[in-house]
Amino acid sequence: MTRKSIQELQDGYSNxxxxxxxxxxxxxKRIKKKDPVLNSFITVSKEWARKEAKIVEAKEKAGDQTGRLYGIPLSYKDNIDTKGIRTTYGSSIDANNVPERDAAVVHKLLQEDSITLGKNNMHEYALGITSNNPHYGPxxxxWNPEYTPGGSSGGSAAAVAADLTVASIGTxxxxxxxxxxxxxxxxxxKPTYNKIPTQGVFYVSWTLDHVGxxxxxxxxLAIMMEALTKQKYVPYLQQDIRGLRVGVPTSFFNEHIEAETYQLYVNALQALEQLGAVLIDVDVSFINGYQQQILNIAASEAGYVHRDRMECCLSQYVADARALLESSLTITSRQxxxxxxxxxxxxKQFGRLFREQIQVLATPTIPIAARKIGVEEVQFGSYTESLFDAMTRYTEIFNAVEVPALSIPCGITSEGLPVALQLVAAWGREDRLIRAGYxxxxxxxxxxxxxxxxxxxxYHA
Incomplete structure (x- = not known):
């Protein structure tokens, strides 16, 4: 059986x-066969999943109304609490943690009659972007097992790409x-801030964390968002985007980017224009230097969240996570x-941009394709940047701004690795992203x- 969408699975149940x-x-069976190569799961909840499948089948046979995700197998990033299923946060410190209750997002999706396949591997405590985990393996x-899947929700993305789960929830x-x-x-x-509740998620930063x-x-994606929010998104799966005002940044998002990635981004802009979107140049120079500000928020709050673990177990953290947490000790309250x-x-400035000029902003998601596992620096000509800074440069501003941001594929490099387009909309306007993305x-x-x-x-056609 080849990959089936949520609707195709539910049609199959009906028929x-x-x-x-x-x-x-x-x-x-697919996880057992394919995941030894990918290592996308930390915990596979085999018996739990079979039990949930039998429960939703019995509900349907009894004539009860079934939920939006009836019979749909899902997975969760391992920093999201699941009652009775080990939840490690990608760490050795919490390796034996079994939550007593489900996170709010898990509760929502179980109410919609989904099935829990297990917990996805991740960067330790979500404090990095490679998912190179020393405790559970990278x-x-x-696309190529020598390369990182990105992070910190790397196991979730790898599992979806390999069809080891229908969909996954990350942070x-x-x-x-x-x-x-x-x-x-x-x-x-990444939906609008607090669109999907974060209760029961192990925080990095309560100011910046999102669930999606x-x-x-x-x-x-539209169906998952309907299940998660009780709002209608499927009606926005429209191919007509004529007149949609799409902002194209004139700076920052076209700087320090690999030529091939940039060209695929330009091709995507041209495709949107051919579909009838109106491309509008926009000035986003006001965000120059923003990364240090966001790091000060994230590191400060992460240090507070981890304060007890840092006292007892700092040596057990992987080096990059430990460095981030130690940096929190030098950030002043004023900073x-x-x-x-x-x-x-x-x-305020992005709010004005979306009110007065554009409906959607289009940027590359990341300035580079995936790197080999273990690589920690990127070279842009004579400019050297840490992999972490490069990979987060185009994304983390929208956590600070709290607006929804979508990553959708837009091509494949000559090395056979995917590249993506990031579409961003005003606060609460996921509908515009779904329309444009579709x-x-x-x-x-x-x-x-x-x-x-x-x-x-x-799968072969």
């Missing part, structure tokens, strides 16, 4: 082609949904408050998806 238990067993990119502090989505060639959405879905396509004030300013997908991505499913999932 009695297969049952939720059949599909659950299918995914568990996650491998399904995003500075790009941790969008970076792996871009690196693995799937769709990832990673899916194989835009239609599945933290100044960073929060800068955040307010960025919000129109672009339907026009441009049929061949990409076929290639992805051959390479990553092993």
């Amino acid at each position: 009695q082609q297969f049952t939720p238990l059949d599909i659950t067993k299918h995914y568990l 996650v491998h990119n399904p 995003d502090t500075g790009g941790s949904i969008r970076i792996p989505a871009a690196s693995c060639g799937v769709v990832g959405l 879905p990673l899916t194989a396509n835009m239609t599945d 933290y408050i100044e960073a929060l004030k800068a955040k307010e300013s960025y919000m 129109a672009y997908e339907q026009d441009q991505l049929a061949s990409f998806y076929q290639t992805r499913d051959e390479i990553c999932a092993g």
Whole structure:
């Protein structure tokens, strides 16, 4: 059986082609066969998933109304609490943690009759962007196992790309949904701040953290968002974007970027224009230097969240996570408050941009394709940048601004790695992202998806 969308699975249930238990067993077999190479799961909840499949089948047979995700197998990043299922936060310190209650997002999706396949591997405590985890092993990119899948939701993106789960829930502090989505060639959405509740998620930063879905396509994303928010998104799956005002930044998002990535981004802009979107040059120079401000917020709050673990167990953290947490000890209260004030300013200026000039902003998701596991620096001509700074440069501003941001594939490099387009909209306007993303997908991505499913999932047309 090749990859099936949420709707195709539910049509199959209606037509009695297969049952939720059949599909659950299918995914568990795929995980057992393919995940030893990818290492995208820390914990596979085999018995739990079979039990949930039987429960939703019995509910349907009893004639009870079933939920929006009836019989759909999902996975969760391992910093999201799951009652009765080990939740390690990607760490050795919490290796034996079994939560007593579900995170709010898990509770929502179980109420919609989804099935939990397990917990995805991740960067330790979500404090990095490679998912090179020393405690559970690195996650491998399904396009090429020598490469990182991005992070920190790397296991979630790899599992979706390889069709080891229908969809996954990740978290995003500075790009941790969008970076792996871009690196693995799937769709990832960081919704508006607090659109999806974060209760039961192990924080990096309560100011910047978001929860959102990673899916194989835009239609599945719309359905997942309906289940997560009880709002209607499927009606916005429209191919008509004539007149949509799309902002194209004249600075920052076209700087220190690999030539091939930039060209694929330009091609995507041209495709949007051919679909009828109106491209408008916009000045975003007001964000220059923003990264240090966001780092001051993230590091300060992460240091507070980890204060007890740092006292007892700092040596057990991987080096990059330890360095970030140690940096929190030198950030002053004044620097933290100044960073929060800068955040307010960025919000106002982006708010004005979306009110007065554009409906959607289009940028590259990340300035580079995935790097080999273990690589920690990037070279742009004579300019050297840490991999972390490069990968988060185009994404983390939108965590600070609290607006929704979507990563959608936009091509493949000559090295055979995916590149992605980032679409951003005003606060609460996920509908615009779904409309624009779907129109672009339907026009441009049929061949990409076929290639992805051959390479990553092993499916051949």
